[in-house]
Amino acid sequence: MTYFERLAARSREIGSIVCVGLDPDYRRHSPAEAADYLRGIIAATAPFAAAYKPNLAFFEQWGIPGLQALERVLAAIPAGIPVIGDAKRGDIGSTAEAYARALFEAWRFDAVTVSPYLGRDATEPFLAYRDRGVYILCRTSNPGAAEFQSLDLSGGGRLFERVAQAAASWGPNAGLVVGATAPAELRRVVELAPAAPLLIPGVGAQGGSPAEVVQCAGYRPGQVLVNASRSIVYAGADPGAAAAAARDLRDALRAARDAG
Numbered sequence: 615m616t617y618f619e620r621l622a623a624r625s626r627e628i629g630s631i632v633c634v635g636l637d638p639d640y641r642r643h644s645p646a647e648a649a650d651y652l653r654g655i656i657a658a659t660a661p662f663a664a665a666y667k668p669n670l671a672f673f674e675q676w677g678i679p680g681l682q683a684l685e686r687v688l689a690a691i692p693a694g695i696p697v698i699g700d701a702k703r704g705d706i707g708s709t710a711e712a713y714a715r716a717l718f719e720a721w722r723f724d725a726v727t728v729s730p731y732l733g734r735d736a737t738e739p740f741l742a743y744r745d746r747g748v749y750i751l752c753r754t755s756n757p758g759a760a761e762f763q764s765l766d767l768s769g770g771g772r773l774f775e776r777v778a779q780a781a782a783s784w785g786p787n788a789g790l791v792v793g794a795t796a797p798a799e800l801r802r803v804v805e806l807a808p809a810a811p812l813l814i815p816g817v818g819a820q821g822g823s824p825a826e827v828v829q830c831a832g833y834r835p836g837q838v839l840v841n842a843s844r845s846i847v848y849a850g851a852d853p854g855a856a857a858a859a860a861r862d863l864r865d866a867l868r869a870a871r872d873a874g
């Protein structure tokens with residue numbers, strides 16, 4: 615089975631399109647404590663998690679002990695729950711090959727995030743792993759996202775629109791990252807690339823609306839995956855609060871589906 619088939623199966627099995635982001639805050643823990651803490655979060659949130667998404671930066675910030683923590687976190691994720699390695703890589707082909715080997719073979723992620731900025735050849739080493747998923751940054755969730763991504767390409771639409779059209783045709787295992795904080799752009803991406811699977815971060819701490827996400831992108835297991843990190847992992851004092859936050863997000867997305 616491909617990554618997107620596995621994700622769809624997991625999403626349907628548990629009735630959730632929630633991705634739980636695993637981004638430890640260095641101010642709160644040592645790397646070893648972070649691993650213990652996140653293992654507790656995983657145990658508590660697994661019933662609601664269609665996927666997990668550790669962002670590598672939050673582990674790399676500690677150096678080697680952080681990578682050891684990541685190894686322990688990944689080992690705690692139950693088999694059958696896909697894991698996205700959020701690394702946002704992008705480089706010339708030979709370097710991209712090394713990145714792809716690192717993420718898919720050494721770390722064994724089911725999917726990764728990559729930047730389209732270097733062009734198709736730089737994403738091919740990732741897309742060559744046909745059973746894995748490759749989410750290409752299209753319209754990000756940050757306040758300055760429009761600075762480049764919304765630039766008009768004289769007659770060719772805006773840059774993120776071009777990325778949506780191009781990346782969607784790069785291979786059956788290519789998906790797009792579109793932030794929940796930009797609902798109009800999300801709707802436009804779905805118009806331009808209706809078959810492209812979407813990873814949608816930006817609800818929770820960044821303020822995006824789960825209901826708007828479903829209104830713009832639909833509720834499509836495997837094709838639409840909505841990530842929240844801080845608002846789940848640090849929802850409260852114990853893993854029970856994280857479980858409640860993940861469940862609430864699952865329910866908000868379902869309610870939007872049922873209302874539509």
Ligand SMILES: O=C(O)c1cc(=O)[nH]c(=O)n1[C@@H]1O[C@H](COP(=O)(O)O)[C@@H](O)[C@H]1O
Nearest residue numbers: 669727754755793815818819820842843844
């Ligand atoms: O690729 C991503 O996942 C990503 C893309 C984007 O446009 N915005 C975005 O927030 N992310 C990541 O999604 C996570 C969001 O975290 P919270 O804001 O804590 O929910 C972080 O790991 C971000 O790096």
